[in-house]
Amino acid sequence: MAREFMKGNEAIAEAAVRAGVAAYFGYPITPQTELLEYMSHRMPELGRAFVQAESELATINMVYGAACTGQRVMSSSSSPGVSLMMEGVSYIAGTEIPVVLVDVMRGGPGLGNIAPAQGDYNQIVHGGGHGDYHNIVLAPSNVQEAVDFTVLAFDLAEKYRSVTVVLLDGMLGQMMEPCELPPMKPMKTEFEDWAVNGAKGRERRFLTSINLDPAAQEVTNFRLLNRWQQVEANEIRYKKYFMEDARFAVVAYGSSGRISLSAVRAARAEGIPVGLIRPITVSPFPTAAIREASKDLQGMLVVEMSSGQMLEDVLAATRHNVPTEFFGRIGGMVPYPDEVLEEIRGLVKGPLTTEGHPRERWLKRMAERI
């Protein structure tokens, strides 16, 4: 199959089109706007629905409405816009309908800037909206994965009646790489038995997230949780590099993951036995895989473009039993491989400890640098 040379944002858009997305709703925000722009001509050209909404608030509710019909539906945004969508995400989770969202993260908090960051991790992975629910979250680290995981996101969303988020940052959204696009999937013609699409010759249906009776809400929440256990059992994905003989490991996802790969290769060239674990599903998190791998390790380094949000999940996975250090650049700053290499050297040099918190030691190191 011929390779296309595409910008992350546009590759995701085309991948969604080929996965059979019937409707896209969005609102312009850098650094994801190319996705909206691409859809604005591509969707009408195929006779599919596209609306540039008045806000992300309206966007997510257009998504909500369209998804209630059983069609494949998506939106995309970047951090501040995603915050505005959180109300709707909670409703969608509570209504148990499939939706695909793309968050192209940028520097924050607040209006922040438009540079790449990974500061939405907690929002997307650990909540964001109110109430008890989980999103499936896929974190690509190159354009090919962005394509593949967008297609996968639709399948997982439908399989688990869940919000599935493709979580990336401005770097991957804006960069171009070769990728292979999947063939065009036929549009969905069979719809699930919950789909609201007109009660023709059948009992009426309704979709809602309201449950005034706490006992009934509890039943719903248990159902969501049971389904989540299925997701945890079946869908955890991650990628390992140079881990066979590794005594040390870097854990990093998305852009941080690929930047760390460069650093790990450079460290290997210096003879340091270090590998890389790159979570692909950051939710569900590869907890067991990291715990298992950590048993053979003398030390770990978590690298993020946030102040250590995934770090807490790694520490929970190793139950703080493995000496761990943290390195992050924040606010839209992107780490260079050199910086990560320096951190790997520092980790190996020691002292290796499970005392204290890696974030505190990182803050001390950063205080000397900035």
Added chain:
Amino acid sequence: MTTMQTENETLVYARPESLTNVSTHYCPGCTHGIAHRLIAEVIDEMGIRERMIGVASVGCSVFAYNYFNFDFVQAPHGRAPAMATGVKRVLPDKMVITYQGDGDMASIGMAEIVHAATRGENITVFFINNTNYGMTGGQMAPTTLPGQKTTSSIHGRDVETQGYPIRAAELLSQLDGSSYVVRRSLNDPKNVRLAKKAIRVALEVQARGLGFSMIEFLSICPTNWGMTPEASKKWLEEKMIPYYPLGDYKVHPAVAQIKI
């Protein structure tokens, strides 16, 4: 026990098929029931029940989907027009309605209703104006009249600090995207008949793909107003109608052609 003799009698009144066979949770005297019934009757008359998709809002009518006997979704507060947009865009052949109160549509959902109207979304909005937030117990709404007492304007709405009421029909009629925007009242039989006629027109507008339609219904809320239903109707006539004049605010020329 007596057996009812129906032979040789004509059935003149029955529950519309578009209403479910349950009692509503609405307060005695509330006009939500009238609005529900009128909408259901028109849907039956048009034979479109199986094509209907309703969007319920947040407020007293949050459970509207329990009463209408067709497919329904339930929107977050204020977002019904956005949700309806989503439904309609993927199912353009279905009939999509929202049913919203004044807090929902004219306050928290003002952006969504204005933009749905300005896009000319081919949906129908039923807007219940009873000058207060009913479900939460009678707080000031964007439609509360100047001087009107509510639980969050206990000395009467002071326009100096709390602003003026919003006339939703007039406002939406100003948008080029809207095709049919009218205000009706549910206070007496004549107005109820006119309201039903407007519902028919609004749904015909959508069925013919003519764009955005909205009916504002002046409604009473005896419980939160602290009045009997009779006194409430009188208050509606004397206070609401002068502030919210009944009439057709936007009738697109193509809509004016509709004969029913």
Added chain:
Amino acid sequence: MQNEILIAGFGGQGVLFAGQLLAYAAMDEGKQVTWIPSYGPEMRGGTANCTVIISDEEIGSPLVSHPQAVIAMNRPSLDKYEPLVKPDGVLVVNTSMVDRKTTRTDIKVVEVDANAMAEKLGDKRMSNMVLLGALLGQLGVLPMKAIEHALQVHLPERHHSLLPKNYEALHEGAMMQALSI
């Protein structure tokens, strides 16, 4: 083997397109390649840059602190990136837009009066092609044929009459010699 090339200049000098051309050619040669721009307000008339990485294996970071090669199309770009070029790397300078000499002695420096050369060929806008040619002359990263092919495929149709001139610009650039140090 990994090649890292950073191209920097003013918005409008064809910085991003020169990088994309390189990237397309690399892809067509079966290489792994990344292209990443600086993005945002600075694209609008300010400085622009892009980094292209070409490799035989999965590319890690698309950004590097010390690129192997830099094309500096103006003075601010030279000031910013000259110190960052990897030792033994290549620095191509557009002397038409730069009013100082380079200072590094541990890298190959190619001085190109690119605007004048492009103008002589018929269009000042081809200065980016002259500079790209100069880079390729020093850094054997891709055959010139691959760039020409990419140009043919990706230059907008309406500019196709300019193709032969663009090839010429590339070739003239490639003939430029590095300064002897």
